[in-house]
Amino acid sequence: MKMTLMEKLNDVFRMVFDDETLVVSEATTANDVDGWDSLTHINLVMAVEAMFRIQFSAKDLGSLRNVGDLLGVIESKGSA
Amino acid sequence: MNNELIENGQYNIGHICTRQQCLNGRGDKTAMRWVDAKGDRADYSFADLDRESNRFANALTSLGVVGGDIVFTFLPKMPEQFFAFLGALKLQAICGTMFSNFGEDALLDRLGDSGAKGIVTKKSSLKKIAHIRQQLPALEFIIVVDGDSDPVEGIYSFKSLMEEASAEFMVESTAADTPSVLHYTSGSTGKPKGVLHRHGSILSQNMTTREILGLQHDDIFWCTADQGWVTGTSYGIIGPWSLGVTQVHYGGGYDAQEWIDLLSRERITVWYSAPTALRMLMREDQGKFVTADFSSLRHIFSVGEPLNPEVIQWGRRLLQRDIHDTWFQTETGAIMISNRPGVEIRPGSMGIPTPGMEAVVVGDNGDLLPDGEQGSLCLKQGGASMFIAYLNNEAVYKQKFRDGWYQTGDTVKRDGDGYFWFMGRSDDVINIAGHLVSPFEVESALLEIEEIAESGVVGAPDELLFEKVVAFVSLHDTFKPSPELELKIRLHVMNRLSGIATPQEVIFLDGIPKNKSGKIMRRVLKARYLGQDPGDISTMEI
Numbered sequence: 230m231k232m233t234l235m236e237k238l239n240d241v242f243r244m245v246f247d248d249e250t251l252v253v254s255e256a257t258t259a260n261d262v263d264g265w266d267s268l269t270h271i272n273l274v275m276a277v278e279a280m281f282r283i284q285f286s287a288k289d290l291g292s293l294r295n296v297g298d299l300l301g302v303i304e305s306k307g308s309a
Numbered sequence: 310m311n312n313e314l315i316e317n318g319q320y321n322i323g324h325i326c327t328r329q330q331c332l333n334g335r336g337d338k339t340a341m342r343w344v345d346a347k348g349d350r351a352d353y354s355f356a357d358l359d360r361e362s363n364r365f366a367n368a369l370t371s372l373g374v375v376g377g378d379i380v381f382t383f384l385p386k387m388p389e390q391f392f393a394f395l396g397a398l399k400l401q402a403i404c405g406t407m408f409s410n411f412g413e414d415a416l417l418d419r420l421g422d423s424g425a426k427g428i429v430t431k432k433s434s435l436k437k438i439a440h441i442r443q444q445l446p447a448l449e450f451i452i453v454v455d456g457d458s459d460p461v462e463g464i465y466s467f468k469s470l471m472e473e474a475s476a477e478f479m480v481e482s483t484a485a486d487t488p489s490v491l492h493y494t495s496g497s498t499g500k501p502k503g504v505l506h507r508h509g510s511i512l513s514q515n516m517t518t519r520e521i522l523g524l525q526h527d528d529i530f531w532c533t534a535d536q537g538w539v540t541g542t543s544y545g546i547i548g549p550w551s552l553g554v555t556q557v558h559y560g561g562g563y564d565a566q567e568w569i570d571l572l573s574r575e576r577i578t579v580w581y582s583a584p585t586a587l588r589m590l591m592r593e594d595q596g597k598f599v600t601a602d603f604s605s606l607r608h609i610f611s612v613g614e615p616l617n618p619e620v621i622q623w624g625r626r627l628l629q630r631d632i633h634d635t636w637f638q639t640e641t642g643a644i645m646i647s648n649r650p651g652v653e654i655r656p657g658s659m660g661i662p663t664p665g666m667e668a669v670v671v672g673d674n675g676d677l678l679p680d681g682e683q684g685s686l687c688l689k690q691g692g693a694s695m696f697i698a699y700l701n702n703e704a705v706y707k708q709k710f711r712d713g714w715y716q717t718g719d720t721v722k723r724d725g726d727g728y729f730w731f732m733g734r735s736d737d738v739i740n741i742a743g744h745l746v747s748p749f750e751v752e753s754a755l756l757e758i759e760e761i762a763e764s765g766v767v768g769a770p771d772e773l774l775f776e777k778v779v780a781f782v783s784l785h786d787t788f789k790p791s792p793e794l795e796l797k798i799r800l801h802v803m804n805r806l807s808g809i810a811t812p813q814e815v816i817f818l819d820g821i822p823k824n825k826s827g828k829i830m831r832r833v834l835k836a837r838y839l840g841q842d843p844g845d846i847s848t849m850e851i
Binding site for chain 2: 248260264266271275276
């Protein structure tokens, strides 16, 4: 069965934050995930770029307020 | 020194910050305004702090903890952090604090070296502890603030323990030299060292909060530091509450608009933060600051890394206030040098010594150096907040003192007016946004990755963080560099050590330069990175 974009993104979060029980939603923010700070955010961005084979621009990164925003940017870049 | 602070010879930090405030008529006063990440607020009076820390002291007693035992908190900023810290100290247990984003290696180093008896943490961190628990024979219990008890596994619910514990606790008379707080700090070699403080440190923390930060009884103080950091305990707990001052503690992370709103809405009068946070604020739209109400804000202070003059100019321009730099170390426990209010600020300098503190600059042979010459910063031994031991490492502790002077490891120079200027570290320790990271620890974590044959780690200048971690790695013959491997390397270090220790750059080399003894030549790596002359490389093997 094909994974949805959200499921793939959730897997990236689990890998980055080393927590196989982590479940994120579109409303999830950095304040909701233990260890998600400005430094680990860089790792998250790198992981998303690698897994979805996309490149974020500085404008993309500045627009991210929650997981929904991140998902929106991934979708806008045509990744599936 | 404020000897009125000590009543009947009682130096106990937990008692002074809670019960003594109640006895002095401040029981109903707000000690902590807790603002969670969603902006919800809860006020805790000094009587609340006293009661909750009493309960925690009784809870620890019920688990067999006695004076001198070591208990760690491994929590993000949250009210339970403060109750646990103060309660442990009331019992005369030693309270260690750790950053909640530490990975398994960082945890194992600290819990293992200290022989900690217990740890207070969140459910989400249990997995990390479970992975290393077999290597921690002294660890008897885990208290989980948001989970259920499982006594067979030695796991106890914070909520249940507190409900069952009495709200009354008689703090035994505590001498100044009784061990109190434990923070681990990194060196350039070996594992992190446990810096042990004593209850008598409260004299310096109280005095500097009053005399340097200028706190008065009607102030509302916000210290942004995490309690895993010495600033978070000395000035996010001990100093202000020993003076009966209201503190705001915020459970969210860095968010420029939230911080501006918090300063304005909570009518913060004195704000203590760090250069990295201030530099992040500098990148924001200026309009955010122009429209904000900072009318209550009297003073802004900074700590952790050198404060660059541009930040001070930004503060003057947009906040119409000076930003005062302060300098201290985990080992010194309290502010030793500062650009304090009332004294002319020399932008870019560390400032002048705290009243009563003697600081000198010495050369390699131990001779005092004249003003203007660069040397090692040394502080007169004997300050109330100076650490009393590196846990289990007396030899290294003794090496830090020479002829009655504490060797800070910082290289400085002093100008003709007595202002000190930070020039660098005399070792390889990397200062990332005020957090010290040992290159040795990162190198060790890198060698756990199967693809990596050798590693060398250095600090390099960074505009935002002051310094960043740069990792040089050489791979086993069968592996090749790739973006995926770089990501794997970063995530491995982040999850084994911490986000702070994660290499910001990974550089693949054919070999890591070493001398004939096999020691990594970090200075050669650093020179290579910075495009500088590596100096004498006659002993280099690769």
